[in-house]
Amino acid sequence: MAEIKHERYQDTLLYRIRHSTAHIMAEAVLERFPGANIAIGPAIEDGFYYDFDLPRQITAEDLPEIEKRMREIIRGKHPFVRREVSADEARKIFANQSFKLELIDGLEKGGFDEDGNPITEKPIISTYTSDTFVDLCRGPHVETTGQINPDAIKLMSIAGAYWRGDEKRPMLTRIYGTAWNTPQELEEYLWKLEEAKKRDHRKLGKDLGLFYFSDDVGPGLPLFTPKGEMLRHLMESYVRDVQTRYGFQHVWTGHLVKEDLYKRSGHYDNYKDAMFPPMVDENITFRLKPMNCPSHMTLYKEMGRHSYRELPLRFAEFATLYRYEKTGELNGLTRVRSLTQDDCHTFCTPEQIEQEFSLDLQVIKEVLERYRFTNYRVRLSLRGQGGKYVKDDVRWGQAEAALRSALQANNVDYFEAEGEAAFYGPKADFMANDVLGREWQLSTIQVDFIQPARLGLTYIGEDNLEHTPVVLHRAVTGTTERFLGVIIEHFAGAFPVWLAPVQAMVIPIADRHVAYAAEVAGKLKSAGLRVEVDDRGERMNAKIRDAQNQKIPYMLVVGDKEAQGGEVALRLRSGENPGPMPLGDFLARANKEIVEGV
Template sequence: MSMTSVQELRHSTAHVLGAAVSRLFPEVLLDIGPPTDTGFYYDFGGPQRFTMQDLSVIEAEMARIVAENQPFVRREVSREEALRFFTGRGQTYKLGRLDDIPEGEPVTLYTNGDFTDLCAGTHVISTGKVAAFKLLSIAGAWHRGDEKLGQLQRIYGTAFASQEELDAHLAALAEAARRDHRKLGQQLHLFRIDASIGSGLPLLLPKGAIIRTELEKLISAKLIEYGYERLYSPHIGSIDLYKTSGHYPYYANSMYEPIHIEDREFLLKPMNCPMHLMAYTSEPRSYRDLPQRYAEFGTVYRQEQSGELNGLVRVRGFTQDDGHILCTPEQLQDEFKQCLRLVQEVMAIFDLKTRCRVSLRDPANTAKYAGGDTLWAPAEACIRTVVTELGLEHTEGLGEAAFYGPKLDFMALDALGRSWQIGTIQVDFSLPERFGLEYTGRDGKPHRPVMIHRAVFGSIERFMGLLIEHYAGDFPLWLAPEQIRFLPITDGQTEFATQLAARARRAGLRVTIDAQRDPVGAKIRRAQADKVPFAVVLGKREVATESVSIRSRVNGDEGVISVDAFFKRVQAEANPETATATACT
């Protein structure tokens, strides 16, 4: 089925939903019911308050409407007729939607059975074509997205051309729910989001902190390899700095209100790059000093709407693995390629395939971008040349550029094939111009450097959310917060467990001992629930022979091996660089 046909089917199913709710709840107020990429929804106002138990009742009524095979009938009416129709039924939200239709454009109504909706269409022939559907959830939704206009109830659903397609989709949703990083984050004690701290401000618990630390260690090793120097910048900065950079006012809506200190205005840091530019200006630069590569795990703060917050992946305070390179124009392509290679190498460690998008300025709307064609043309040419030269499959996103320059964005595909926005490499001729950056060239004259902004993970918190769902909490050994759990069968093996744990810690491994007086089966089940890669059972035989009985998360019972062989194996598997390599495709 074509995408157009799928959209028609889902749009028609939304009307069936509206018809069913109108039958069951006669006082309901109807707003809109559009199709989406994965299904449909309908927004309802009125006195009723839907519960999850209501969904099965509504589904049954929808099934009756489908069985009635009601034709979808389109009527073009005058604005006055539509006004009388919806006024007579007290449908105030529809009157507002009617006002949205520009004068001169047709006003159309679609009717199936005794249900009529204001709608531009299009639809399938009849309700009988709605072969397979499912209502999924209920959520609050601000009318027109504005909390000042009041809250509606939104019922989400999905529809497909066949039951087989629907069943496959529902299975995928169930698997996604099993992998939900918010659920696993709580279950595995990785992070906490609590109103006492503030919405969108995650607190990483000790196990979550281990994951972040390992990610930072991984990038830190790469920074040394690629010749970066580390910076630490403050969490607030003068508003004048961001006016110079142009971030204020371009991004003013996503920044927090200024902080007033001694007659000056400061901002919670919304981005790191102006700070890094100030590092560059701290001393005179020559062409011999370039490229200058700065890096920072810099925490920034963005004013996100509460309805958009989502676990670790959409937050108000997050840390970027930020890098900024100042180089000569002649060095630009090589530096861009190095950034690309860095992203590819890191994503390969996680067995994540990535898709690439060249995000460009929209030439029809240049007002939202800083700088003119003389700054944008060479920046866009650089990115296009690199992706062509390296044969990277990519798409182009017109109007997706940053305000100061074009970029190559990366979307990682997780184990379910879902796309996550992660890192980016951006070419910027504008900020060096705004800050008056210079270096002395071979000719002894001042020249303007070019700037590259790059991030591999993007937001570390978001990347953690991706990894939790990608691995379903079953982290590879090197990343697992707890790598080994020793399970003494009785108190008689506790001393041996303590000795092994000490040896493991000296080897840099993360271990615990389950010394509770429970049957060993209960201890094994606990380790499995906590997704520990290795549960090591210790009994009298193991103590006598200096061996261990291994139960791995992947293979289950692997039998008994010597202590030395076990440690040799674990230390080899704990190296992230042994992960399977993949490439940007």
């Protein structure tokens, strides 16, 4: 059995440090803003926050003084003391804190267990006290503030947040901070934040002339330039070629689907809030397609009777989908309303699940390595409490068992995450780290016993009886738009040579060299390279600088000497200057680096 490696963040010292620092920040804020109303202050990834209803507006100028006071509190080495209290006692402690009183009422009413059944026993209510601050909290915390390094904390920003995430509730002030074990870790984190700003795909996308957003078109609807479309074409063509080599057949299923199909598949009940409003024509209600699987399953069904001998049958499609994301959740290319998904669905017998998972795994590994994502882990996403999942325990059990078996048979280390499954089945999500160590969910493989049965899919088995096929859902790069946003930041816009929209810029030193520059470009284009000529009346150094800023891999400077000898003077975007070489030698170098993925 494969070893399951997963350390729960809540169980780590760093989590306790951050949770405790949130309390310390709240104490410092209350001292600076007497009469403030406190809400909640959890630890989050890379830090913490606390929400307040403040008597006056806080500004960035307040943060240094709050941070200074936090360090003083930390140096006091105050213990965190836990105490269990009754609901009535808790109300007395927080008599002037309306948000805490609301939380206490909710705790007193209890909740639900993992199966959705009401909990009859009231949960334990506890408080934590440190120095002068008391908070309603279940922990965990450090033993004393002395376990927190005062030089490894920093307040980061101020934002607004609705109470309980409800836009109809009060708007609160949220203060974000970060805390680490050592000052060195803090310094590294702050460097990564600055580096991430430089790599922000929204800024680089505009600087490199790849894509734009326009109010005239609408939010979440990117417009791609010729360079941006070349990137899309290269990315999709590469995955298409890989999939074809592994036995996938590409199909096309359009943009519109009758709403009734989504009701039968289960998507309508579980996904309707993410669908664009319906369109009605001659009493038929259509929806812009938000996902491909019902269309692919319908295509399988319409192709006629299937025999077990035909299986596995693998469909792939680069389809544009439409999802009605909330405006406030849109984020450059990583969260859009029109998206192109590299979606694949494999129809197979239960006995073929393991071999097909292995095949999908090979595809994913090959593609991720090509994009230099070599550090990734796998999350086994399962059902969770309170989620919208199709109620079919038998098929869920089959799918989970099959997916675990496939992961283990392929010696894949994985960790489990409840509440992350698709509504129709569990999935294996591939979480990859970019060059800054940030984790992205890029690829996924899902096992589905439910939708094929709901949509009436069958095949004739070896026993000459009808059976329901299993469907494996698989996306390698997820969506073209989101993956492009990720790799822009991953490569900081300096794409590998094979992926660069413009691979070489030929730069004539003077006007008399333009003809030779055009000749060089023509030969390179004939050899398959993407080449442009900068024949502007600018100085050579300015042209080189502009090409470097555009992160073009190769700059080929040509003058009298190069024209006479059939050469090019090679410069690289890194600033290296290999110098003059025969055109054939440069072409051999470029082709070698394209193959190697440099």
